Each structure stands twice: as C-alpha cells, then as structure tokens.
Amino acid sequence: MTDDLALTSAPPADEWRLPTGTRLLHIGPHKTGTTAVQAALFEIRDQLAEQGIYYPSYDRHPMHAVLAVTGRHSMMGDDPPKQRHWDRLIAEVDAAGDQTGVISSEFFSEADPEVIARVVEDLGGERVHVVVTLRPLVKILPSQWQQYVQNGQRTTYENWLHHMLRVPPYEQPNPSFWRRHRHDRLIERWVDVVGRDRVTVVVVDDSERDMVLRVFESLLGLPDGTLPGVPVATNRSLSLGEIEMLRRFNVEFRGQDELPDNFYSRLVRYGAIQRLKEARQPGPDEPRVTTPRWAQEQAVEIGREIADWVAGSGVRVIGDLELLYQQLPAAAEEPTSAAMVDPEAAAQALFGAIAAVPTLNGFGAPAPKPVPPVPPVKSEKAGVPVHKVRSAELVRILARRARRRLLHR
Incomplete structure (x- = not known):
C-alpha cells in the first residue's frame, strides 16, 4: 500500500477539492458513515448555502426520491415512492445553478447500469463526481443484518450468514445485500458510466473520530471543523x-x-x-451481536478481493485500503x-x-x-x-x- 493513499492528519485540501459547480453524488453504500455525513450537511445547510454549496433542505436524506428513480420498493409499510419525489429533487438541484450541489443517499448503491446513466444525466452529466465510502465487510455484516430485522425480517443472524456466504447464488433472504456490498462491482458499475477520473473512494477509518466528515470538508473546500458531528440516537446498534x-x-x-x-x-x-x-x-x-469466526474469515477474504480491485481500478482513493480486510479481534465460536x-x-x-x-x-x-x-x-x-x-x-x-x-x- 503506497503512502499517498493513506489519510494524513492534515488532508491535502487543494488536491482533493472538487471544482466549483460539481454535483457531488455520495452513493453510500449502507453502513459506511452515510448517516453522519447526511446529518452534518443537513444541520448546517443554510451556512453551506452562504458558501456556495447546496444541500437539499426538505429532508436529511432524499430516500423516497432515490427509491423512485432506482425502482426499488420502500421499506415495509412505508408509502410507495413516486416519480414526483425524484422530479422535485432534480428541480431543486437545477435551481442551485452554478453552486456546488451535494446529494447523498446510500440507496444509490442499488442502481442498475441504465438507472445510473439516467441519474448522472439528470444531475448534470459531466458535472457529477461520485463518492463511495467504504468500511470493512466484516463490520458491515452485523449492522446490515440488524437493519433488515428492523424492517421486519425474521431470520437469525447465524442462518442469515449461512445463506449470504455459503448458499449460492447468495441472494436469499436479501437480494439487496451483495448488490450493495460487493463494493468492487458497485464501484465498477458507476465507473462504467462516469469514468474512473470522476470517482473517489473513501476508506473510513473508525479509529479516527469524524474522519469521514473531514474528508468531505476537503472535497468541498470547507475549513476543517465546518461539518459538525451530529448525534443521531436512532442510528445506534441494538444489543x-x-x-x-x-x-x-x-x-x-x-x-x-x-x-x-x-x-x-x-x-x-x-x-x-x-x-x-x-x-x-x-x-x-x-x-452484542458477534460474528462467528468462519464468517469473519470469509468476509476478510472478500474484503481483500475488493481492496485489490480498487487499488488497480485507477479511481482516486482516500484512506488505507488495507483496512478493508483486517479481521476483528473477537469472534463468536458459538x-x-x-x-x-x-x-x-x-x-x-x-x-x-x-x-x-x-x-x-x-x-x-x-x-x-x-x-x-x-x-x-x-x-x-x-x-x-x-x-x-x-x-x-x-x-x-x-x-x-x-x-x-x-x-x-
């Protein structure tokens, strides 16, 4: 791993900063710090507007708009997404004119290639720069299973892991999981549309507090400390x-x-x-929910494959790709x-x-x-x-x- 890929305490803002007028499209995926980014941007949206940065203000996260354009179902029992939700978002972004626009939703990670092409065109074509935040798959597994349970799923964690990691084609009970979290293929789908020069991968380092916020500040040309850490109680994991x-x-x-x-x-x-x-x-x-050792080992191997692909893809990488295949120190034997x-x-x-x-x-x-x-x-x-x-x-x-x-x- 080269030194220039590792995050330093003083980010090179001039190197990472995106051109004014860019449409920064943060596609997640899920469980990679998206809530922290969205909460911070929403919290100071008025202050950002004064600095020429537009963030849609009607909600912290334009979930319904993104579900509508990607053709995905809403969460269990929620109102179905409508095309007007996406049209409204695009109208607001268009109204931003020459300002830099920021759109963040982890549900973009589920977009098919034809949907990606439409999203990019609707948001301004060559003005779009895609940002992908990544965390180790071994940390994502228990968090993502919990989210599925909070949406009505009944499968135990062990049974869910067995089907996701050991039962081809690895699509049941949640076909969305690998579409979101086979991160090399996710990035490749977007690279095929926007090109490698307009994709930035951020490897989140959980040991550095608010690291992901500092990176977004650098991408947007904001002074260090502008984006606040906003506590979101509803984002905590369940015991x-x-x-x-x-x-x-x-x-x-x-x-x-x-x-x-x-x-x-x-x-x-x-x-x-x-x-x-x-x-x-x-x-x-x-x-707490603990991942069995066999599942951790398999997740680490997949993480290594993802890191190797990203390293050779030509996209810009901020952070240490080796974090994607570090095994957790504790694992459940039972x-x-x-x-x-x-x-x-x-x-x-x-x-x-x-x-x-x-x-x-x-x-x-x-x-x-x-x-x-x-x-x-x-x-x-x-x-x-x-x-x-x-x-x-x-x-x-x-x-x-x-x-x-x-x-x-």
Whole structure:
C-alpha cells in the first residue's frame, strides 16, 4: 500500500477539492458513515448555502426520491415512492445553478447500469463526481443484518450468514445485500458510466473520530471543523437482547394475517424501535451481536478481493485500503443466540410504543384528544406483571394485544 493513499492528519485540501459547480453524488453504500455525513450537511445547510454549496433542505436524506428513480420498493409499510419525489429533487438541484450541489443517499448503491446513466444525466452529466465510502465487510455484516430485522425480517443472524456466504447464488433472504456490498462491482458499475477520473473512494477509518466528515470538508473546500458531528440516537446498534426480542416479535407479527404492513411501519419501526433507541442505552455488560469466526474469515477474504480491485481500478482513493480486510479481534465460536439474555427492559420500551395505537387516527394523524395511558399488561396465562414474563412469551402477548386493538378499531 503506497503512502499517498493513506489519510494524513492534515488532508491535502487543494488536491482533493472538487471544482466549483460539481454535483457531488455520495452513493453510500449502507453502513459506511452515510448517516453522519447526511446529518452534518443537513444541520448546517443554510451556512453551506452562504458558501456556495447546496444541500437539499426538505429532508436529511432524499430516500423516497432515490427509491423512485432506482425502482426499488420502500421499506415495509412505508408509502410507495413516486416519480414526483425524484422530479422535485432534480428541480431543486437545477435551481442551485452554478453552486456546488451535494446529494447523498446510500440507496444509490442499488442502481442498475441504465438507472445510473439516467441519474448522472439528470444531475448534470459531466458535472457529477461520485463518492463511495467504504468500511470493512466484516463490520458491515452485523449492522446490515440488524437493519433488515428492523424492517421486519425474521431470520437469525447465524442462518442469515449461512445463506449470504455459503448458499449460492447468495441472494436469499436479501437480494439487496451483495448488490450493495460487493463494493468492487458497485464501484465498477458507476465507473462504467462516469469514468474512473470522476470517482473517489473513501476508506473510513473508525479509529479516527469524524474522519469521514473531514474528508468531505476537503472535497468541498470547507475549513476543517465546518461539518459538525451530529448525534443521531436512532442510528445506534441494538444489543443482542434488543435485536433478538425484535426478531421474535417479527415472527409473531408475520403470523397475524389481519395486521397491515403500515401498522409495523408506524408503530414498530417509527414508534417502538425509535423510542427504544432514544430512551435506552444498553449497559456495558449487555451482549452484542458477534460474528462467528468462519464468517469473519470469509468476509476478510472478500474484503481483500475488493481492496485489490480498487487499488488497480485507477479511481482516486482516500484512506488505507488495507483496512478493508483486517479481521476483528473477537469472534463468536458459538451461535450468538446461545448467549442471549431475556430482554425485558427492551421489551417494555417496545410495548410502550405499541400501546400507543389508540393515539393514532387511522395510523396517520394524531387523535384530537390524548388517550389515557395503558395500564401495565399482565401475562395472560399466569396473571404476572409483564416485566416478569420471559421475552418469548412477552412478544406473543404483545402481538395478540395489538391484533385485538386493531380489529376492535
């Protein structure tokens, strides 16, 4: 690895800075620091505008617009994306004129070649410069599985790893995973459209705080420290107990045919999970999701293949490609489910959000009057308080209560 590819403490801003008027297109992929970048840009969008840099201001992340242009489905229970979302984004970027524009969405990583060509043309053709942020695949695996579970998936981590790494064609249960995270092929799809001279790969170094923000400052010609580190509580990983509780709930939810998907979206993902992340911080002794050693070793080998391809591709690289194939120091020798503790505290937070069903009017607008708090739920078998019920029974109680409330309404 050559020295000029390694990130220094004083980034060569003049070397990395993109020309004024560029459309900086950050395509992710997922779990590579995208939320930190988007939150920072959105936080100071007015200040950026004063410096000639435009960031779409209607949302932190134009997810619906990107899902619309890429032809991908929205997350479980969300409203489907519309073409008007993409048209609106393009109109706003066009209105920026000669300003530098920044568009960031990890969902661009799922674009097909023909969609990539359209995206680049709509955003200004030769003005587009693609930025790809990368992290080691071995770190992405548990985070991405958690995200799938938060969108309704029921597969255990070990079973998911088995299918993603050992069962050809490696597309089930999530065909999107390797489209996002076979990073060499992802970069190649964009290089084929924009050329290697207009692609920058940033290898994120987790040991350097806010490294990815400092790189984006250099790309945009901003003074060091301009982009703030914005805490995003909803971006934290769940503990093993929390995510296993949620996965078990998904099993119960999928078994209730009467429950619509938008119930899950509004009450679970944007209610229960969001409240769980914001209101609770796992203790230092709570087990985390750990990747088995065999899966780590396989991920490291794939990471090495990705790094070798990127090194020989001719694209600009910021950071150390060797980070993409460094193995984590700790690995699980036994399935993570064997170490699970009963997540009563996390389940209480989840139930509190589900109990808010009466506060929604048609799952959309708030009801005109507040509804009194729901009294503590008891086990339907033994009449004991829910905090003394084990997680497996608790999620069954939760699903039954939610179903009855919905049918009653």
